[in-house]
Amino acid sequence: MSDCVQVFTDGACKGNPGAGGWGVFWRYNGVEKELCGGEPKTTNNRMELMAVIVALETLDHSVPIELTTDSQYVSRGVNEWMQKWKRNGWRNANREPVKNRDLWQRLDIALIGHRVRWRWVKGHAGHAENERADRLANQGVIGHRKVSNMRQIVLDTETTGLSFAAGDRVIEIGCVELIDRQLTGKVFHCYLQPDCKVNPDALKVHGITDAFLADKPRFAEIAEEFLHYIDDAELIIHNAPFDTGFLNHELRLWRANTPLLHERGSVIDTLDMARKRHPGQQNNLNALCKRYDVDNSRRDLHGALLDAEILAALYLAMTGGQVTLHLGSQSFTPNTSDAPVAVRHFLNKERAPLPVIYANAASCAAHDARLAAIAAASDDGCLWLKE
Numbered sequence: 001m002s003d004c005v006q007v008f009t010d011g012a013c014k015g016n017p018g019a020g021g022w023g024v025f026w027r028y029n030g031v032e033k034e035l036c037g038g039e040p041k042t043t044n045n046r047m048e049l050m051a052v053i054v055a056l057e058t059l060d061h062s063v064p065i066e067l068t069t070d071s072q073y074v075s076r077g078v079n080e081w082m083q084k085w086k087r088n089g090w091r092n093a094n095r096e097p098v099k100n101r102d103l104w105q106r107l108d109i110a111l112i113g114h115r116v117r118w119r120w121v122k123g124h125a126g127h128a129e130n131e132r133a134d135r136l137a138n139q140g141v142i143g144h145r146k147v148s149n150m151r152q153i154v155l156d157t158e159t160t161g162l163s164f165a166a167g168d169r170v171i172e173i174g175c176v177e178l179i180d181r182q183l184t185g186k187v188f189h190c191y192l193q194p195d196c197k198v199n200p201d202a203l204k205v206h207g208i209t210d211a212f213l214a215d216k217p218r219f220a221e222i223a224e225e226f227l228h229y230i231d232d233a234e235l236i237i238h239n240a241p242f243d244t245g246f247l248n249h250e251l252r253l254w255r256a257n258t259p260l261l262h263e264r265g266s267v268i269d270t271l272d273m274a275r276k277r278h279p280g281q282q283n284n285l286n287a288l289c290k291r292y293d294v295d296n297s298r299r300d301l302h303g304a305l306l307d308a309e310i311l312a313a314l315y316l317a318m319t320g321g322q323v324t325l326h327l328g329s330q331s332f333t334p335n336t337s338d339a340p341v342a343v344r345h346f347l348n349k350e351r352a353p354l355p356v357i358y359a360n361a362a363s364c365a366a367h368d369a370r371l372a373a374i375a376a377a378s379d380d381g382c383l384w385l386k387e
Contacts, residue, residue, distance in 0.1 A: 003063070004063060004065060004117070005027070005028040005059060005064070005065045005066070006028070007068065008025045008026070008129040008132065008133040009022070009023065009025075009051035009052050009055055009067065009133055010022070010051055010069070010123070010134045010136070011023075011048035011071065011137050012044065012047060012134065013047055016043055017041055017042060017043050018042075019038065019041065020039050020041075020043065020046065020140070020141060021036060021037065021038035021138060022037055022038065022047045022050040022051035022054065022136075022140055023035070023132075023134065023135065023136025023138075024036070024054055024058075025132050025133045026055065034132075035054060036137065037050075037140050038137075038140035045073050045100060048073060051133070052074055053106055053110050055067065056114055061115075064116075065115065065116045065117070066117045067116055067118055068127075068130065069118070069119075069120060069121075070130055071120075075120040077104065078111075082107075085098050086108065090105065105377040106377070108377065109374060109377055112369060112370045135277075139319055142319050150179065150180050150234075151232060151234070152177075152181075152233055152234045152235075152268075153177055153178070153188075153229070153234070153235050154177075154235075154236045155174070155235055155236065155243060155308060156175075156238070156243065156304040156308040157170050157243045157246055158170075158206045158208060158302060158304050159246055160194050161201070164246050164249040168202075168246075169192070170219060170247065170250050171208055172189075172191050172208060173189070174303065174308040175229060175305075176312050178236075188230075189304070190216075191212070192218060192219050193215070194213065195218070198210055205301065205302050206301055206302045206303065207301040219250045219253070220253075220254045223250075223251070223255075227264075231264070232265070233265060234265055234267070234268060235261065235265065235266070235267045235268065236267075236268045236270060236315050237267060237268070237269060237311075238269070238285060238307075240271070241269070247261055270311060270318065273318060277318070278291070285299075285307060289310065293317075294314050295313075296310055371384055
């Protein structure tokens with residue numbers, strides 16, 4: 001199918017049922033977009049269906065679609081089973097209600113007006129776009145995993161230089177706490193006496209002077225308090241190898257046999273996440289703040305606590321679910337909650353008058369068919385037809 005939107009969808013579930021996510025990646029005329037979202041308790045089949053539904057509901061009807069999925073459930077359902085289910089009142093061959101009927105009916109409505117060519121590929125078999133959709137689906141799981149009292153610590157450090165192997169040390173640690181993806185206001189923050197000089201290049205970055213650090217505690221004095229704060233939490237760090245490398249070095253200097261950070265719990269590297277999501281683009285904190293509309297106006301210099309607060313907002317935005325999608329547009333608006341995104345566009349007052357194009361007979365028939373499908377799928381009928 002030429003001149004079409006290429007759409008790749010996937011679903012994921014951690015436990016079945018369990019926390020689930022869906023991912024959509026599409027390409028059209030050189031423009032690429034990504035969508036992801038999820039639910040706290042669902043199944044893999046429902047997430048596979050949701051990925052397809054969101055794609056169809058988001059794209060307009062003017063361009064044909066080539067939709068690729070690795071789900072036999074979706075592929076066979078659309079091409080072999082769905083029309084039979086409809087004729088049987090959404091019951092299967094055993095006269096039992098179709099599983100996930102609500103989503104199949106929603107998909108049936110979403111297909112109206114679209115020209116779709118369906119392709120099935122084997123999952124986890126090296127298909128690049130399918131793997132990309134899979135990563136998005138798993139991001140949806142992360143963003144919507146509802147584990148009771150799930151505790152995460154967003155962490156950042158400042159150092160005297162770039163290499164702990166060359167003798168550089170940690171001089172600031174800043175952490176903020178998330179529980180169930182909500183900031184609690186509980187922070188850990190300290191400056192440290194490094195027993196070495198701050199490199200002039202590092203000073204330009206964070207502005208922390210040797211004189212300021214002269215009376216600050218050493219890492220050994222705060223180590224137990226720090227470890228107690230991060231205990232039983234997942235760590236979220238931007239460029240994690242840098243910060244964990246320095247902190248593990250400090251832990252070894254404190255106590256040679258103490259467990260290192262990766263031995264104490266999992267670590268999420270948001271830089272790695274951003275590079276996979278935005279390949280070929282800048283993915284430092286300032287660039288991501290601009291991309292996700294996160295306020296970094298106070299960030300004149302790097303500071304561990306401020307950067308941890310900014311990173312917490314970015315992490316929630318990056319894993320928060322669906323984005324608004326406009327075909328042919330180069331921009332998208334991240335949604336950091338489950339609420340719909342409102343986008344306001346202001347028109348130029350000097351623009352030429354807009355032409356009025358009335359619906360032709362074919363459009364009216366398609367409109368009537370969609371209303372009829374809505375009425376058939378809804379227990380309460382179609383409100384439009386009741387007016």
